[in-house]
Amino acid sequence: MSLRYHNKVTVVTGGSKGIGRGIVRVFVENGAKVVFCARGGAEGEALEVELNKAGPGSCKFVRCDISKxxxxxxxxxxxxxxxxxxxxxxxxxxxxPPHKPTDATTAEEFRDLLNLNLVSYFSASKCALPYLRQRRGNIVNVSSLVGTIGQKDAAPYVATKGAIISMTKAMAVDESRYGVRVNCISPGNVLTPLWEELARQTPDAAEAIKTGENAQLMGRMGTEAECGLAALFLAAEATFCTGIDLLLSGGAELDYGFKCQIPS
Ligand SMILES: NC(=O)c1ccc[n+]([C@@H]2O[C@H](COP(=O)([O-])OP(=O)(O)OC[C@H]3O[C@@H](n4cnc5c(N)ncnc54)[C@H](OP(=O)(O)O)[C@@H]3O)[C@@H](O)[C@H]2O)c1
Known part of the structure; x- marks a missing residue:
């Protein structure tokens, strides 16, 4: 099988679990040389060993907190x-963060989330761009479907994800002069440690997961591997795409549903 990203040097933030792990795995399987980070060491180090054994690409784990x-x-x-x-x-x-209404959310919490979810993407892009310009490389930002369609009791999160889509377009415009493409993927529900943690905060985690699965036309959540393959498509093959937001949502945004919350 031919390798789709052979020897391409790729940095992945948050690659030890969930969607990031799916991306690291798919890129290594396709011959890339990946450097990935997380705050916790154990999972990242274990994944590094596992993937380097399997090849054909390689990876290196670096402990790093992207809020800094x-x-x-x-x-x-x-x-x-x-x-x-x-x-x-x-x-x-x-x-x-755990779902809560605007009345229960502080401006400080909003600022911290902006720093973690949005400013970190800006800073990593700013640091990497001098290198990416030399290679006519590309950036893939992970946003979220809710950045476009909204979500209940999650105004700061939704705002950070919407801003990632906007920043993707702005950087695509700026970086086109250097031949650098900037795109984003917007997953809907993907069963990751983060999703499981949010489900555990509800009265019935199994029920929350079932509801999460039924939110898609496809009747299931997306997988880490599907996110990895979408990111690989944008990085390796989507050479005429820049500034796009690729929805990975199983059709969750389509059709009418029972959405009215006005008390009768
Ligand atoms: N899961 C979904 O349904 C879904 C849907 C749409 C969008 N997304 C987006 O997809 C991305 C990944 O989500 P996920 O569900 O895969 O989350 P996850 O299961 O919590 O995994 C997050 C990964 O990022 C690392 N990480 C978290 N905070 C970090 C920090 N400050 N510095 C460095 N690494 C950090 C985690 O490792 P450590 O904890 O050890 O640092 C882990 O490797 C997020 O941007 C999320 O908003 C997820």
């Missing part, structure tokens, strides 16, 4: 020193 600018800079520096260049940056690490 100096950590982001170190992640990009380590990658450039190790491989000499960077072809692709995948901004993925982010967090969905």
């Amino acid at each position: 600018e100096e950590d982001i800079k170190r992640l990009i520096d380590v990658t450039a020193q190790r491989h000499g260049h960077i072809d692709c940056l995948i901004n993925n690490a982010g967090w969905h």
Whole structure:
């Protein structure tokens, strides 16, 4: 089988679990040289060992907190020193706080989430762009379907994800002069540790997961691997796409549903 991203140097933020892990795995399976990060060490180190054994690409885990600018800079520096260049940056690490209404949300919580979910994508892009320009490389940002369609009791999260889609378009415009493409993927429900954690915060986690599955026309959630394949398509083959938002939603945004919340 031919490798779709052979020897391409790719940075993935938040690659030890969930969607990021799916991306790291698919890229290594397709010959890429991946550098990925997370805050916790154990899962990242275990994944590094597993994937390097399997090949045909390779990966290196770096412990880094993307809410800290100096950590982001170190992640990009380590990658450039190790491989000499960077072809692709995948901004993925982010967090969905527990659902709560605006009245119960502080401005400080909103600012912290903006820093984690949005400013970190900006900073990582800014650090990586001098390298990406040399290679006419690309950026893939992980946004969310809810950045377009909204979500109940999650105004700050939805705002950060909507802003990622807008920033993707703005950077696509700016970076076109260097031949750098900037795109994003917007997953709907994907069963990851983050989704499971949110389900555990409801009265019936199994019921929450069932409802999450039924939100898609396809009657199931998306998988980490499907997210990896979508990111790989944008990085490797979508050479005439820039500024796009690829929905990975199983049709969740289509058709009418029981949505009215006005008390009768
Ligand atoms: N799951 C979904 O249904 C869904 C849908 C739409 C969009 N998304 C988006 O997809 C992305 C990944 O979500 P997920 O569900 O895969 O989450 P997840 O299961 O919580 O995995 C997140 C990954 O990012 C790392 N991470 C978290 N905070 C970090 C930080 N400050 N610095 C560095 N690494 C960090 C985590 O490792 P550590 O905890 O060890 O740091 C982990 O490797 C997020 O941007 C999320 O908003 C998810």
